[in-house]
Amino acid sequence: MHFVGPVLLLVTSTAQALSTFTLQSPRVIVSSSDGTQLRSEPLSLAQKLLSPLNLTQTDVLKLSFQVLDKETGNGVQPQQTFLRFYDANTTEEGIQPLRISTSGKVKFELNMAKPPSSLPPTLTSPLQVTLLLGTSQFKPLKLPLFDLFIPPSHPATEHPDEVLYRKRPDIEHTFRPEPKTPPKVVSAVFAGLVAGLPWAILIGLWSQLTNLRLTHLLSLHVVPFTITLGAFEVLLFQYWVRLKLGEVLLYGAVLGVVTLFTGKHALSNIAERRSSGK
Template structure:
C-alpha cells in the first residue's frame, strides 16, 4: 500500500489523462464487468453491492473494525479480458484530497481481479475521515484508453476510544491542525571550509631550516664530499644536453611544488609533474651514466699510474 497527499486534481486523474492523451485515436478502452463489493464480517451476514463503470453503489458502505471489504471484478480491454499494467483501488478523502491506493490482483488469462480492504490497511488520516470515496483505476501501455470509474463511498466505523488514538496518530503523521501543506524549516547546507595554509611564522621557520640545510650542504660539499667544479667542463663536453636538462628539470620540480603550495590545485600539480617527471627521469639517467663512465675512466687511469 502506498499513500499520497494531493491538492486540487488527483494524481490518478492526471494518470488517466496522460494515458488518454496517448490513446486519442484508440478504438478500445479499459473497463470491467461482473463487479461487486462484499462486506464480510466475522460471525455476521455478508452484504454484497453490485456496481458497474456507469452505475456506482448508491448510499454509503459501512466498514466496521472487524469487517473486510472485498472488491472483485473482471477486467476487460474493449470486449476481451485482459490484464492492465496498472490496476488500483483508489481511496480518497473528498475534502482534503488525501488518498491511498491498493493494487488489484489480476489474473492474466481470465482477467479476474480482486482486492481486500480493512481498517488495518487504511492510514490514520483516512481512517478518521467521516467518508471515503472509492474509485477503480485501470490503464496500460498501448492504444487502449485508461479509465477511472467511481465505485461508491465507504464510512469507517470507529468507537470513541479508537478514534481518539487515531487522531493522535494523524497529528503525528501530518502535523497539528488541518493544513496538510505548509512551509518546512529552511535547510542550510554547511560545507567544509577550504583547507588553509599554515601560519606564516611556521612557513618561515621551515623555509629557513631548508635554506640552512642547503647552505650547510654547499659548505661541506667541497672540503668533505669532494666537490670539484673543474669537472663541470668535462661533464658538459661529454653530455651537453643531459646535464643542463636534468638540472633544469630539478628546478622545475621545485617550482611546481612552490606553485602547488601557493596557487595550484592537485590536478594542475599532477599535470605539471606528468610533463617534467619523464624529462627528469630520461635526462637524469643519461647524466648519471656519464658521471659513472667518467669516474671509471679516472679510476682506471690512477691504477695505471700506480
Template sequence: MMTRSLLLLPFIAAVVSAAQLAVQNARVTISSNNGSQLRTETLKVGGEPPSTPLTLGPTDTLKMSFTITEEGKDKGVQPHQTFLRFYDEQTGEEGIQPVRVNGGGKAKFELNMARPPQSLPPSGDAAFKVSLILGSFVHDPLHTHIFDLSIPPSAPPPQHPEEPSFHPLPEIQHTFRPEPKSPPRFISAVFTGVVLAPWLLLFAFLSKIPHGLPYLSRPQILTFVGLLGAMEGLLLWYWAALHLGQVLAYGAVLGSVTILAGNRALNSLAKWRVEGSHK
C-alpha cells in the first residue's frame, strides 16, 4: 500500500502544477476624451511591470484586457473572483474593483476618470500600485503587481453641514463678580444701633414698670421674649455665615415655636387679668 502511494506522488504533483492560473495577452491602453490613444502597453503578468507609471488625466480613459488560462494551456478559464487592487503606499488607502470575466476567460476593464468609480481610493502625489487578484475553487490563487498608475489628486471632500459642531470650541473664560465690599465701620455701627434700638427701648420701658407686676417674670412671657431674641440672632447668623435656604428652614421652625409661645403668653396675660378683676 505504501509503495502504491509513493508511485502516485508524481501524478499528484503533476495535477497540482497543472492547476496554476496564467494571464495571457494582457494589454492596457490610455486614450483621451476625443478617442486618441495616448499610451499602449503590453503587460507581462507575473513578470516585471512597466518601468514608468501609467498616467491618467482628468478626462482620460484606461482600458485593459487579458485572458485567463491554465498555465501551459490555451483554454480559457473563468475564475471564481477577479479583482484589481489600487493601493497607495503613502497613505495606506486601497480600493478593490471587480473585473468581469466571461466563460472563455476573457476579461475587460475600463476606468474613466471623468466618472471614476466610488471604490477608487483617494489619490495624492504618489502613484497607485495596481495588482491583479484571481481566486478559484480548483486553481491556486494569483496575486501579482501589474503596473503603477498615477491619477489627478482627489478633491477634498465637501464639508458636512454639521462638521463645525464637532470641532473643539474656544475655552470658556468664566468672569466672576468681584467680592462685595463691606461698608465703612461707621455705617455698620449706625445700622447696628438701629437694629438694637428696639431692644434697648424694650428694656428701658421694662425698667420703668413697677416691680409689683409679677406676671412679667412668668415663664410664658420670658420664653416668648427669648424666642424673639432668637429670631434676631438668626438674622445675625444669616449675615455672618448662613445661606438663604438655611435661614428659611430655620426661620420656619423658629417662627412656628415663637407663634405658639406668643399665644401662650397672651393667654397667660388674659388669665392674670381675669383673676385680678375678681379680687
C-alpha cells in the first residue's frame, strides 16, 4: 500500500510530460484542372471549416501544413500521419497516409481526375475529413478539418460474408396435433387383458394337471413362487405409472433372482410329491 502514492505520482508526471502537437500555416486550396484557384482558406485548430468544399471530376485539392511541438516550436515528424475520409450516412471510411518531412512539413494533393484508392465509395453526402497524428512522447491529435463533397462513385462492393448477417425470414415450426387418447372403456378392456390374460393362461394350464391338487398350489413351497410372479406384474404396473427404466431394471434383476430360487424350490417340491405318489 505504501507504493500506491509514488506509482500514481509517476503516472501523473508521465502524462504531464507528454508534449502537444500544433500546426503551423494549415491551408487548403481548391483549383481547377487548368490551375485556376477556386478557393483558398486557412484551417483552424479550434473548429473545422463552416462551409464544405466541393470538388468536380477535374478539380484538385491541395493541403499543406507543418507539424510543430507546441512547447518548443520545433518541427516534429510524427510516426503516424493520416487523413481520414468518413461518410456518416453509409459509415464507409478511407485512410490516406501522408508523407511528412523530418521538419514536419506536409503537402498533400487530391486530384479527382485520378482519385486515390483510399477514398471510400460516395453518394450524395459529404465526407468528413479528419487529420490524425500520433507518435511517442506526444499526445495524439484528432483534428476535424472540413467536409468535402466529391462526385458520386460506384456503390461499395458487397463483402462475400455480408449475406450471412442479413435478416432472414422467421422460422415457423409446424407441430403435430396432440395424439388422441382412446375411450376409457377401451383402455380398461386392454389393460385388463394385459394384466389378467397371463394369469388366466397359467390357471388354465394348472387345471389340465389332473394330479395337481389345490392344496399343493397353496403350500408353503409353491406360494412364494406365485407371489414373485405377481410381484412382476406389480413392477410392470409401477413402471407404467411412475418408475423409470433404470429403476425397473434394478428391481427386476433382484426380483428375478428371488423368482429363480423360489421357482426351483417349488418345482423340486412338486417332483418329490410325484415321486412319492402323493
